[in-house]
Amino acid sequence: MKYFVTGSAGFIGFHLARRLLEDGHEVQGYDGITPYYDVALKRQRLGMLEKFPAYSGVEAMLEDGDQLKTIIGDFQPEIIVHLAAQAGVRYSIENPHGYASANLVGTLNLLEAARAAPPRHLMLASTELGVWGQPALAIPRD
Ligand SMILES: NC(=O)c1ccc[n+]([C@@H]2O[C@H](COP(=O)([O-])OP(=O)(O)OC[C@H]3O[C@@H](n4cnc5c(N)ncnc54)[C@H](O)[C@@H]3O)[C@@H](O)[C@H]2O)c1
Helix, strand or coil: CEEEEECCCCHHHHHHHHHHHHCCCEEEEEECCCCCCCHHHHHHHHHHHHCCCCEEEEECCCCCHHHHHHHHHHHCCCEEEECCCCCCCHHHHHCHHHHHHHHHHHHHHHHHHHHHCCCCEEEEECCCCHHHCCCEEEEECC
16 A cells, blocks of 8 residues: 655654555655754664665655645555654743644645545544644544
8 A cells, every 4th residue: 555654754653654664565754854853863764764665755844735735646645644743742832833833734734735636544643733622533535
């Protein structure tokens, strides 16, 4: 199956992408490599994914809605797993706009890109979308 995984350099996205590749799936990653924590660690994770021929990755921000739409449109994933996010609670006090930008605008951009090239399933896993009151949301299409 073809999976599009946002946050592929992050903790959960990396482990998910690696597991999917080990299981024989095709994975496209999407991550802006934000400096919220050690960027070298994120690059090391991407280096591990790049060893798999079935992996391709894009370094870009969710806020770039046109780019996201083009990439999803070209890849035509069957499954989208959305794990890119500005995570963390304490940092939201210091930088609330970073959360609105990545988690609200970015997620809306992802949903719009998925609307233009609908996957079979789209899964969001976030504790940072508090305004939606949903710790996790899955949207099955069939
Ligand atoms: N780790 C946990 O224990 C845990 C528990 C519950 C829920 N979650 C949720 O799962 C999701 C992933 O968590 P994680 O621990 O893997 O976080 P993480 O910070 O390790 O990974 C997030 C990735 O998203 C990327 N990113 C951030 N903002 C971006 C943007 N605007 N555009 C493109 N890429 C961007 C970062 O570079 C990073 O690699 C988050 O929504 C988090 O709230 C995590």
